[in-house]
Amino acid sequence: MNKILITIALITLLLVPTNAVFADNVSGTKDQGSDFSKAYKKFQDEQEGFREAKDKYENEKQEAVKNQYIEHSQKVLGSSIDVLIERNEQLRKQIEGKQGLYGDLGKDIIGMLDSDNQKLDEYTVEINSASTTQTLSQAAAEIKTYRTQQQSYLRKIVLLAHINQYENTVIQIAQNRSDKLSQKITILKNQNKDVSGLEDLLSQANDKINQARQKLSEIRDDIKTETIDSIKLSDIERNLSDAQKVIKDAYQLFKQIAINGNELFSKNVESINPIILPISTSTASSIGTSTATSTQ
């Protein structure tokens, strides 16, 4: 029975995708919501028209072309604001759907999103009423400054919430698993089994957990102190993926400990079998079944 268990465990190890990394999730390109996608598509289209109009105006410098340029400027800025508003809505849905992840921060973030949308509406009015390229450039600069401050802060909160959640769930569960394995190893050790190999593997696994903790701590400090622009965001993403890999490595070691430990346990059971033999044939078969079941 134990051989069967070991075989099943080995097959499971082969089948479980262990090299799935954080980047896989990102490249999974999940549907981010049709409203956001539509808004972003519209922005891309307007961006193209704006570039053409801008190039034409800069080359020709004519009044008729200037009006087209202003019109395209209004459109691209308007569509940018639409994207930002839809992004806020996406984030709001995510926060409302995961109260446990964000905790009390959730309310603060939603409050911030509401304030952000209000500000973006004000910018929309300003852009639509603009009649000169200077006014539009000024509005674009205001939006840019606002975004740099506000969006960076929002990104920080969201990233930190996810890191906290990962530490409180995955890392904590890994630590609990390590403690349980340690207890099992101690039991085998008390039976004078050679558990040195298991102890070594567990030590390696614990090192991995500590590495992951350390990594997350560094990422957290980084998020708190740095401005989260696109480049920084990519760095953070890569570091989070590394931390995730380290924890997965720890679980590979846990699996190995379990397999090796079960082998030691099965040797232990074999030594008990002679005790069962003196029992009559009919009852012995029942005990055999029960014992096998209990080991499962």
Added chain:
Amino acid sequence: MKPKNFKKIIKDLEDERGNSRVAEILESDGEKELAGFARFASDVKKHIEPDRSLMLKILNDIPEQPETMDNQISSVPITKVGIQLHMGRILKFVIPAALAILIAIFIWQNPFHQEKSQVSELKDITKEEKAADQANDSLRTYLSGGSKNAQISQTFGSGAKNSNVSSSEAAPFDTAAITSEANSLNFDPGLADFITQEKSMSAIDAVLTNF
């Protein structure tokens, strides 16, 4: 008596069920004695009629051969008439004998016997299972005791290496639980979505910067 009533009486007399009506007509005409006679005749007819019918049947069944009635009856195979004639004997001897034979067969070949034996077999199995459970409990107790002995031996430094001890606590390592946990090591998928979304904002930042 009215001539009309005479006609009715004659017509009713031709009818087998008309005797009682003849008596009524006679009585209505004041012929009480005749009416009483008509009723008497009707009663006599009622009593005689079944016997007469039976006799007619018997006579019809007898072939037209120069044999006596007794010989004829005894030589006829068991027919309705035969059954009717031997009904008394059948009731007295044949039916009780048949019942007695059936009872004897029932006792000899008891249909519930097999079922009874199956129930008995099931009881035996239950007893065996109980015994097995008890033995299993005993084993567990023994193993648990063994574990304690092992701990005692370990504590006092005796030769625990040679003891066949085990422990119900030393259950195997839970590979299934580890595998299950290993499948949930990713960050919340919302984070990946958020980062992807935020990255796409760089295009907006670029437009705002280079406006």
